[in-house]
Amino acid sequence: xxxxxxxxxxxxxxxxxxxxxxxxxxxxxxxxxxxxxxxxxxxxxxxxxxxxxxxxxxxxxxxxxxxxxxxxxxxxxxxxxxxxxxxxxxxxxxxxxxxxxxxxxxxxxxxxxxxxxxxxxxxxxxxxxxxxxxxxxxxxxxxxxxxxxxxxxxxxxxxxxxxxxxxxxxxxxxxxxxxxxxxxxxxxxxxxxxxxxxxxxxxxxxxxxxxxxxxxxxxxxxxxxxxxxxxxxxxxxxxxxxxxxxxxxxxxxxxxxxxxxxxxxxxxxxxxxxxxxxxxxxxxxxxxxxxxxxxxxxxxxxxxxxxxxxxxxxxxxxxxxxxxxxxxxxxxxxxxxxxxxxxxxxxxxxxxxxxxxxxxxxxxxxxxxxxxxxxxxxxxxxxxxxxxxxxxxxxxxxxxxxxxxxxxxxxxxxxxxxxxxxxxxxxxxxxxxxxxxxxxxxxxxxxxxxxxxxxxxxxxxxxxx
Numbered sequence: 001x002x003x004x005x006x007x008x009x010x011x012x013x014x015x016x017x018x019x020x021x022x023x024x025x026x027x028x029x030x031x032x033x034x035x036x037x038x039x040x041x042x043x044x045x046x047x048x049x050x051x052x053x054x055x056x057x058x059x060x061x062x063x064x065x066x067x068x069x070x071x072x073x074x075x076x077x078x079x080x081x082x083x084x085x086x087x088x089x090x091x092x093x094x095x096x097x098x099x100x101x102x103x104x105x106x107x108x109x110x111x112x113x114x115x116x117x118x119x120x121x122x123x124x125x126x127x128x129x130x131x132x133x134x135x136x137x138x139x140x141x142x143x144x145x146x147x148x149x150x151x152x153x154x155x156x157x158x159x160x161x162x163x164x165x166x167x168x169x170x171x172x173x174x175x176x177x178x179x180x181x182x183x184x185x186x187x188x189x190x191x192x193x194x195x196x197x198x199x200x201x202x203x204x205x206x207x208x209x210x211x212x213x214x215x216x217x218x219x220x221x222x223x224x225x226x227x228x229x230x231x232x233x234x235x236x237x238x239x240x241x242x243x244x245x246x247x248x249x250x251x252x253x254x255x256x257x258x259x260x261x262x263x264x265x266x267x268x269x270x271x272x273x274x275x276x277x278x279x280x281x282x283x284x285x286x287x288x289x290x291x292x293x294x295x296x297x298x299x300x301x302x303x304x305x306x307x308x309x310x311x312x313x314x315x316x317x318x319x320x321x322x323x324x325x326x327x328x329x330x331x332x333x334x335x336x337x338x339x340x341x342x343x344x345x346x347x348x349x350x351x352x353x354x355x356x357x358x359x360x361x362x363x364x365x366x367x368x369x370x371x372x373x374x375x376x377x378x379x380x381x382x383x384x385x386x387x388x389x390x391x392x393x394x395x396x397x398x399x400x401x402x403x404x405x406x407x408x409x410x411x412x413x414x415x416x417x418x419x420x421x422x423x424x425x426x427x428x429x430x431x432x433x434x435x436x437x438x439x440x441x442x443x444x445x446x447x448x449x450x451x452x453x454x455x456x457x458x459x460x461x462x463x464x465x
Contacts, residue, residue: 021153022148022153022156023145025144025148025156026141026142026148027141029157029164030137030140031137033133033136033137033140033165034133034137036164036165036170037132038130038133040450041451041452042125042129042175042449042450042452042453043128043129044171044175044176044411044412045176046176046178046358047080047082047357048178048179049177049178050077050080051077051080051082051094051095052096052100052177053103053124053128054070054124055067055093055097055100056099056100056124056127056128056131057107057123057127059100060103060104060108060118065097066086066091066092067090067091067092067093068091070091071083078091081274081275082094082275084265084271086264087264092264094275095179095271096182096220096257097260098179098182098215099182099219103128106127106131106134107123107127115459116458116459117460119461120457120458120460121457121461122453122455123459125453126453129174129175129453131181132177132181133174133175133181136164136169136173136181136185137164138188139169139181139185139187139370140160140163141160142185142189142192143163143188143192144159144160146191146192147377149196150195150332150374150377156377159317159373159376159380162314162376162400163369163376165401165404165405166312166314166400166404167314167315167369167400168311168362168363169184170404170405170407170408171360171406171408172359172360172361172363172366172407173366178363179219179220180363180366182216182219182220183216183220183223183366183367184369184370185212186211186213186214187223187226187370187371188370189209189211190208190209190210190212190213190216191212191337191370191373192209193208193212194230194234194333195333195334195374196332197331198237199331201234201237201242203242206234206242206243206245207246209234209246210245210246210247210249210250211249213250214253214254217253217254218254221269222347222348223344225343226341226344226368229339229340229343230336230337231243231247233333234246235247236336237333237336276288279353282357282424283353283425284424284425284426285352285353289350289351289352290351290352296348296350296354297346297349299354300349303355303430303431304430304432304433304436304437304438305416305423305429305430305432305435305437305438306354306355306356306430307361307362310361310436311361311362311403311404311438312362312403312404313396313399314393314396314400315369316379317376317379317380317382317383317393318372318373318375318376319375319379320379320383321374321381321382322338322375322378322379325338325374325378326338333374334374334375334378337371337372337374337375338371338372338374340368341368341371344368344371345368348364348365351364357417358417358424359417360407360411360412360441361403361407403438406438406441406442407441409446409450410442410445410446411441411447412447413441413444413445413447413449414437414441414444415444416435416437416441
């Protein structure tokens with residue numbers, strides 16, 4: 001049986017054997033997920049991720065984040081709003097540089113080991129997918145490790161499987177540099193560091209958790225509401241004096257990012273305002289936020305082609321656990337983590353472009369999945385109390401994994417986002433139950449891009465053949 005009883009020691013483990021077993025499972029899950037994520041051998045290219053991956057190669061090869069040479073080689077890229085000119089006239093990614101820096105490090109390691117020639121034609125895509133899969137697998141492994149301190153290992157494994165291969169962390173988060181991978185990893189670092197009794201949150205945990213939040217926030221500004229609440233939670237739980245280092249770390253990182261963006265684009269928000277202004281016309285809306293919040297909230301949850309609960313019904317388990325989180329006493333801060341996920345959901349419900357453009361299923365709500373881990377543990381207690389609930393949860397897990405696998409192997413071969421009409425302009429398609437993206441992707445079958453990265457051109461130049 002699962003449970004969230006008070007931990008036996010300050011770290012949450014009931015015995016030395018449990019601790020050792022949890023560590024072994026953490027690494028095993030990481031390795032297995034890494035294999036699953038890369039089994040289809042391709043990058044699921046997106047509009048948002050392309051400048052990020054090219055900036056990673058530029059940084060690894062030449063120590064620069066400008067994209068002038070990339071645009072020169074492919075002039076059509078200059079027409080994309082994701083490629084923006086800075087105040088000096090250089091092309092740069094309109095998105096955060098943090099995923100590019102992460103991927104550059106991975107690229108340098110692979111290059112130093114002689115495994116990848118960074119000038120190979122498909123090297124940017126290979127480096128992007130390896131980086132994304134490393135971060136996503138690491139995020140799920142850290143969530144498991146955090147869960148193992150509070151519940152039995154079987155429950156922790158099941159929750160981790162649901163998160164890792166039963167949500168869009170598989171087809172989206174692990175397949176390119178969308179920023180999702182960095183947010184998930186940063187939030188998982190913070191969860192692992194701070195989801196413990198207040199007395200066990202020592203200075204090391206404070207620093208590590210703050211680093212995770214800073215990483216997530218610097219990669220994706222939209223996570224600021226969630227991060228702000230978690231910082232407030234830390235102050236409330238351990239006091240301002242002990243939490244001050246976390247506040248300082250996040251503030252310093254945010255200030256550095258904003259200073260860099262001001263230097264490049266003349267705004268502390270970087271190219272975000274430009275992206276928003278161009279995005280309004282592209283997505284067929286008149287403002288960034290919408291008064292029809294219930295439409296956004298319902299769409300995020302149950303739209304036939306974007307609803308989180310249709311693509312990943314396994315997430316009904318943490319939803320079932322939310323009441324218990326708030327009703328049952330706990331010293332681990334579960335209420336704060338759950339509240340952070342709910343706040344992030346509310347913010348995206350107000351967002352006029354809640355469906356996330358051209359994508360597979362839900363995208364924005366992936367930011368809130370890691371903070372739902374404590375609620376998932378509570379939900380598993382509810383599931384364990386009745387046989388029919390266990391059967392329903394098993395069916396939900398099978399469906400969730402199958403739908404995620406369809407996305408990993410079939411999207412964008414379905415063509416759903418643009419045919420018969422562009423979903424960004426014809427929003428009624430988001431509610432068309434006769435043409436669900438899941439069904440369309442299944443019917444159209446595997447993408448011809450599958451296994452592209454299992455090719456010599458991903459690791460060597462033509463001249464090396």
